[in-house]
Amino acid sequence: MNIEFNRPYSKLFKTKNRNIYEFSINDDNIDHVTVDSFGDEWQAFHGFEEKEIQNLGDEYFDIVTQEMLNKSTTVLEVGCGSGRFLKYLINKAGFIVGVDPSHAVFASDNLLGKAENVMLVKASANDLPFENESFDFVYSIGVLHHIPDTYKAMKACVDKVKKGGYFFTYLYYNLDNRGFLFRSIFNASATLRKGVSKLPGKPKRLVCDILAIGLYMPFVGLSRLLKSIGIKESIRKKIPLHGYENKSFYIIRNDSLDRFGTPLEQRFTMKEIREMMEKAGLEDIIFSNNIPYWHAVGKKK
Ligand SMILES: C[S@@+](CC[C@H](N)C(=O)[O-])C[C@H]1O[C@@H](n2cnc3c(N)ncnc32)[C@H](O)[C@@H]1O
Structure with missing residues (x-):
């Protein structure tokens, strides 16, 4: 599958597994200290076992159906970190692009090895180098709450989803279901x-x-x-x-x-997340009742 960039990349890294494309970051909705901290974190933690990735993926993707994501789906992950969810999806999706602004993309590259249906890109959420409506399924797990304006970043992700496609996210909950x-x-x-x-x-x-x-x-x-x-x-x-x-x-x-x-983290209630998802252009929003709270999926209008 061919995913095209909407502008030239600024740097190309050729690793033993694949090319990694870096785009100069022209995004004021980013916390660079947090991103650097994640770069270090994913360099330290990238040795996930296959079974652990399966269990983790099953937990997060419990509300994602075959209709939403399957072998003919083009997928974008925003903030892929170590690449553990890319790895979970390589045999379930058609083609996947993993984006992260930190040097965690190199940890992803290591974890994914020679998998051919994955492309890695060093870029940020509000400056994604793709045309709008380029992907069937876009997801972002544990990322948007580390970005100063969470809604603005979510909207930028949803903009990349084709009409009728899906956006899935996990955001830290605001303990709204706790005593x-x-x-x-x-x-x-x-x-x-x-x-x-x-x-x-x-x-x-x-x-x-x-x-x-x-x-x-x-x-x-x-x-x-x-x-x-x-x-x-x-x-x-x-x-x-x-x-x-x-x-x-x-x-x-x-x-x-x-x-x-992590220096910057924000928390949201289910109601706030639903409102942001609706405002970003999603409908038929489903929240999982299971941990981790809250993860939800919605359909692009
Ligand atoms: C908690 S990690 C989650 C990584 C991955 N989704 C996972 O759950 O394994 C957050 C990731 O978001 C990335 N990130 C931070 N700010 C970002 C931004 N503005 N755009 C895209 N990714 C960002 C960080 O570099 C980091 O890898």
């Missing part, structure tokens, strides 16, 4: 993030590893213990970080760095 205790624990961790995210690379990774052990693992351990003695999921769901019950320590370390190491 007081859960919110209080979470708000305390937000204060911690403000300090940790300012640290330079190595100390930041170390502190986040310590948090993975000291903060994530006690909750994850409790959730696993309750599971082992037969306590129902509906009860275990109330435990903070229950979603990590079936995740490896590697993913937990990665997410700890993601959660505490």
Whole structure:
């Protein structure tokens, strides 16, 4: 399948796997400190196991049907990071383009190896080098909340979807389906993030590893213990970080760095996300009731 750029690229990297196209970034809706922090993060975390990627992909794409995404679909991922979701989709989609403004695109290249139906592009959400309405399916997982104007970035992504195509996203939830205790624990961790995210690379990774052990693992351990003695999921769901019950320590370390190491993050209620998606030109919006909250898909009008 042939995906064309709408302008010339500024740099071409030839790796052992493929060409990676870099576009000069002419986008004021980007937080460069956050992007650099992600570049470092994905260089550190890119060794995902096949099974882990399958499980993770199944969780996120639970609301995506065959009709929305199949072997004849052209797909764009905005903010592909390590490329784990590109990898999840290579055998499910026709052709996929992964875009990220950070040097994480090289981590994606490594993870994807010689897969032929993937193209990698170094560019940003509000300056995507494609004509509008070029893709059947566009998605962005855990990205738009790290961009200063989340709606503007979402609109730029939706603009690239063909009429009748789909846009899927995951945005950090604003704890709108949680109780007081859960919110209080979470708000305390937000204060911690403000300090940790300012640290330079190595100390930041170390502190986040310590948090993975000291903060994530006690909750994850409790959730696993309750599971082992037969306590129902509906009860275990109330435990903070229950979603990590079936995740490896590697993913937990990665997410700890993601959660505490990122300078800019925003949170949205389901209602706010629905409003942004509608305003961006989507209809028939479906939210998953499952973790991670919130992930949703909508059809381009
Ligand atoms: C939490 S990571 C998610 C990566 C991937 N989607 C995943 O879940 O594995 C966020 C990614 O968004 C990228 N990003 C940050 N600002 C961006 C922007 N303005 N445009 C596109 N991507 C951006 C970062 O470089 C980073 O790789």
